[in-house]
Amino acid sequence: xxxxxxxxxxxxANISFHILFPxxxxxxxxxxxxxxxxxxxxxxxxxxxxYFTWVKVFALSFAMGVVSGxxxxxxxxxxxxxxxxxxxxxxxxxxxxxxxxxxxxEAAFLGIMLFGFRRVSNRIHTLATVLVAGGTTVSxxxxxxxxxxxxxxxxFEMIDGKAHALDWWAVIFNPSMPYRLVHxxxxxxxxxxxLIAGCSALRYLYGDRSESMWKALRTGVFxxxxxxxxxxxxxxxxxxxTLEHQPQKIAAMEANWNTGAHVPLVLxxxxxxxxxxxxxxxxxPDGASLILRxxxxxxxxxxxxxxxxxxxVFPVFWGFRVMVGTGILMLIVSWSAAFxxxxxRSLPKPLALIMVPMALSGWLATLAGWYTTEIGRQxxxxxxxxxxxxxxxxxxxxxxxxxxxxxxxxxxxxxxAYLGVLVHLALKAAKEGDTSPLPGVMNAAMSxxxxxx
Amino acid sequence: MTFDWPTALPLIFAGLMGLxxxxxxxxxxxxxxxxxxxxxxxxxxxxxxxxxxGPFWDANETWLxxxxxLLLVAFPMAHGTILTALYIPVFLLLVxxxxxxxAFDFRAKVPAGKKHRWNRIFFLGSTMASLAQGYMxxxxxxxxxxxxxxxxxxxxxxxCLSAAYxxxxxxxxxxxxxxxxxxxxxRWLRVTLVLTALGMVAVSLATPFASPRIFDRWFLWPExxxxxxxxxxxALLFLWLWRQTFHLPKSDDRHALRPFLTLAAIFALGFAxxxxxxxxxxxxxxxxxxQAASAPESLAFILVGTVVVLPIIIFYSFYAYxxxxxxxxxxxxx
Numbered sequence: 001x002x003x004x005x006x007x008x009x010x011x012x013a014n015i016s017f018h019i020l021f022p023x024x025x026x027x028x029x030x031x032x033x034x035x036x037x038x039x040x041x042x043x044x045x046x047x048x049x050x051y052f053t054w055v056k057v058f059a060l061s062f063a064m065g066v067v068s069g070x071x072x073x074x075x076x077x078x079x080x081x082x083x084x085x086x087x088x089x090x091x092x093x094x095x096x097x098x099x100x101x102x103x104x105x106e107a108a109f110l111g112i113m114l115f116g117f118r119r120v121s122n123r124i125h126t127l128a129t130v131l132v133a134g135g136t137t138v139s140x141x142x143x144x145x146x147x148x149x150x151x152x153x154x155x156f157e158m159i160d161g162k163a164h165a166l167d168w169w170a171v172i173f174n175p176s177m178p179y180r181l182v183h184x185x186x187x188x189x190x191x192x193x194x195l196i197a198g199c200s201a202l203r204y205l206y207g208d209r210s211e212s213m214w215k216a217l218r219t220g221v222f223x224x225x226x227x228x229x230x231x232x233x234x235x236x237x238x239x240x241x242t243l244e245h246q247p248q249k250i251a252a253m254e255a256n257w258n259t260g261a262h263v264p265l266v267l268x269x270x271x272x273x274x275x276x277x278x279x280x281x282x283x284x285p286d287g288a289s290l291i292l293r294x295x296x297x298x299x300x301x302x303x304x305x306x307x308x309x310x311x312x313v314f315p316v317f318w319g320f321r322v323m324v325g326t327g328i329l330m331l332i333v334s335w336s337a338a339f340x341x342x343x344x345r346s347l348p349k350p351l352a353l354i355m356v357p358m359a360l361s362g363w364l365a366t367l368a369g370w371y372t373t374e375i376g377r378q379x380x381x382x383x384x385x386x387x388x389x390x391x392x393x394x395x396x397x398x399x400x401x402x403x404x405x406x407x408x409x410x411x412x413x414x415x416x417a418y419l420g421v422l423v424h425l426a427l428k429a430a431k432e433g434d435t436s437p438l439p440g441v442m443n444a445a446m447s448x449x450x451x452x453x
Numbered sequence: 454m455t456f457d458w459p460t461a462l463p464l465i466f467a468g469l470m471g472l473x474x475x476x477x478x479x480x481x482x483x484x485x486x487x488x489x490x491x492x493x494x495x496x497x498x499x500x501x502x503x504x505x506x507g508p509f510w511d512a513n514e515t516w517l518x519x520x521x522x523l524l525l526v527a528f529p530m531a532h533g534t535i536l537t538a539l540y541i542p543v544f545l546l547l548v549x550x551x552x553x554x555x556a557f558d559f560r561a562k563v564p565a566g567k568k569h570r571w572n573r574i575f576f577l578g579s580t581m582a583s584l585a586q587g588y589m590x591x592x593x594x595x596x597x598x599x600x601x602x603x604x605x606x607x608x609x610x611x612x613c614l615s616a617a618y619x620x621x622x623x624x625x626x627x628x629x630x631x632x633x634x635x636x637x638x639x640r641w642l643r644v645t646l647v648l649t650a651l652g653m654v655a656v657s658l659a660t661p662f663a664s665p666r667i668f669d670r671w672f673l674w675p676e677x678x679x680x681x682x683x684x685x686x687x688a689l690l691f692l693w694l695w696r697q698t699f700h701l702p703k704s705d706d707r708h709a710l711r712p713f714l715t716l717a718a719i720f721a722l723g724f725a726x727x728x729x730x731x732x733x734x735x736x737x738x739x740x741x742x743x744q745a746a747s748a749p750e751s752l753a754f755i756l757v758g759t760v761v762v763l764p765i766i767i768f769y770s771f772y773a774y775x776x777x778x779x780x781x782x783x784x785x786x787x
Contacts, residue, residue, distance in 0.1 A: 070514065099518055100758055109773070111507070165748075424564060
């Protein structure tokens with residue numbers, strides 16, 4: 001088979017697997033800090049139990065993120081040597097800063113955060129939590145800067161076919177970067193909120209009414225209810241930014257074949273790229289013009305303006321709809337749950353049953369969103385600078401096919417094991433409730449008792 | 454002599470990359486080695502062995518990310534050439550690292566009945582990653598020779614580097630454990646040390662014959678004079694460490710860290726020998742560090758950050774090691 005398409009599938013599979021875990025760790029670090037600060041302020045050991053339940057999920061997710069991230073840093077070279085050869089002068093420093101300012105910080109203090117509660121003072125343990133949470137966020141900052149630069153490159157010039165930086169500020173804070181960063185950080189927040197809410201709902205369904213369960217449940221539900229409207233607003237702003245800088249992506253997202261005014265908002269369709277039309281279209285008249293231009297007569301770019309230079313329509317169109325649909329579902333579920341928790345101080349069973357599978361809704365929306373934006377960048381790897389087809393390496397298709405097959409099997413098995421552990425941890429916590437043992441006191445010189453001991 | 458940045462920057466980055474690789478090989482070497490030694494350990498010993506590396510492995514592996522990151526960042530041309538030539542071994546290394554890394558966490562969190570499975574995966578992943586690294590070193594030394602001879606030599610180096618990692622793992626266990634396991638680690642060290650020495654001799658013999666340029670650098674006067682301390686000091690350290698293994702562990706555990714430091718010194722000497730042989734090439738006899746380097750303005754931008762951040766990283770890494778200093782006890786989330 002064609003090494004190009006195989007390499008693309010392989011990188012897509014790797015990065016899809018990878019993003020699942022940073023999507024959790026970026027925000028979970030801050031949630032753990034919240035648990036820790038509540039514990040520091042109240043001395044209530046239920047907060048610490050919530051911390052220790054979720055720090056295990058953090059540790060596991062972090063390890064999964066690290067190993068899949070290492071894989072990607074090698075795959076730039078093994079599969080996409082043309083990428084670094086063309087834009088290495090830009091991509092290199094951004095990746096280097098990620099390693100230097102984020103990876104080491106996270107990795108060094110993660111040990112203290114996980115295993116050090118009895119070995120360092122409470123203050124240092126809290127500081128370690130801050131540094132790990134900060135590290136994951138800084139890491140997101142650099143990688144989003146690079147990703148956004150590939151979408152909307154700025155601050156560089158081409159000399160002999162290679163990108164050279166002119167203005168690092170413009171490179172890092174390129175036009176789409178602030179929007180994408182906010183959108184991704186909020187996505188991580190929502191992923192974690194629903195994960196915590198869903199796992200806590202599972203505990204609730206198994207009869208767990210412990211303080212640590214309530215605390216985690218409320219944290220998850222209220223955080224989700226607050227973040228989702230902000231995310232919808234931020235997503236809309238990001239869409240307007242894309243309209244300005246990557247109109248062909250918007251055209252594909254809306255499956256709009258012809259530039260013009262009074263463009264409808266297509267709710268459902270099977271875009272047919274060969275015939276350049278939508279089949280089984282269900283649309284709201286003037287909807288797209290209204291959303292994108294805030295006027296029914298607003299002109300929306302169409303695919304006819306970008307012959308041979310626009311992304312494949314079907315995956316971009318549907319990726320976007322899956323993301324938005326999941327977002328709407330998130331809004332309904334989180335606000336209902338927040339209403340019942342706030343007014344009734346209880347959770348109806350059917351709602352809890354819905355919340356359990358919704359634990360993974362953040363993953364679905366995040367992946368769908370990334371597919372929209374990344375496939376939406378095609379046929380370019382770096383918009384206007386480097387085509388994906390020109391970056392692929394000289395590796396034989398059979399080699400790529402073999403490694404791809406092994407990666408896919410490995411990822412599926414690891415994902416099953418990961419979800420199995422999540423359920424196992426939730427059920428174990430449900431069984432133990434507030435009697436779950438706090439870590440045993442060690443004979444370490446600096447060991448501290450937990451509050452209430 | 455004026456200071457010429459475009460000349461100096463690639464040199465500085467080659468040095469930084471070398472340093473990152475060396476630190477990685479030493480630090481993750483003992484992690485991977487302990488994974489290999491898992492095969493010969495009892496259940497209870499395995500828990501202690503994990504406790505001896507649990508808080509550190511993540512930071513240790515980050516040095517590999519830095520090393521490959523610097524290769525990618527500072528020498529983008531070489532990055533593509535080397536990694537496409539080593540496509541399959543790199544893949545095996547990655548799968549090994551994935552399995553090893555996740556097994557750390559899974560073995561501690563799955564229901565008790567499944568722990569054995571993840572212990573085996575931990576061994577498998579560590580062994581695979583070590584073998585792949587050794588193989589890549591062997592093939593690289595022969596100038597990225599992927600013919601039959603290169604593969605055979607790669608296989609030999611793979612075995613020897615794995616043994617060297619197992620030796621590092623043993624030495625780390627001597628430092629971090631006590632009692633029966635410590636005694637066992639001393640015996641492991643003795644066996645693996647022999648294979649380590651064999652591997653260093655093999656690489657040392659093969660390197661000069663891989664290219665006439667390196668041959669000249671090794672055996673012509675006066676170059677031979679500069680190089681000669683490396684093998685002599687290495688051999689002395691080996692012999693000394695070998696003798697030590699018959700006297701360890703000492704009463705009240707004196708000098709428990711010494712085998713580890715000695716091995717680290719041997720690794721550093723071996724690494725210096727390789728660096729001396731290949732300089733100024735980053736892809737042997739094909740690309741020099743200057744031909745492969747990124748643009749000076751990009752290197753300068755990274756260097757500023759590196760100079761500020763690297764000392765901080767080293768400082769807090771030491772702090773983390775200090776927090777978890779002393780003998781390893783069972784690792785709990787505390």
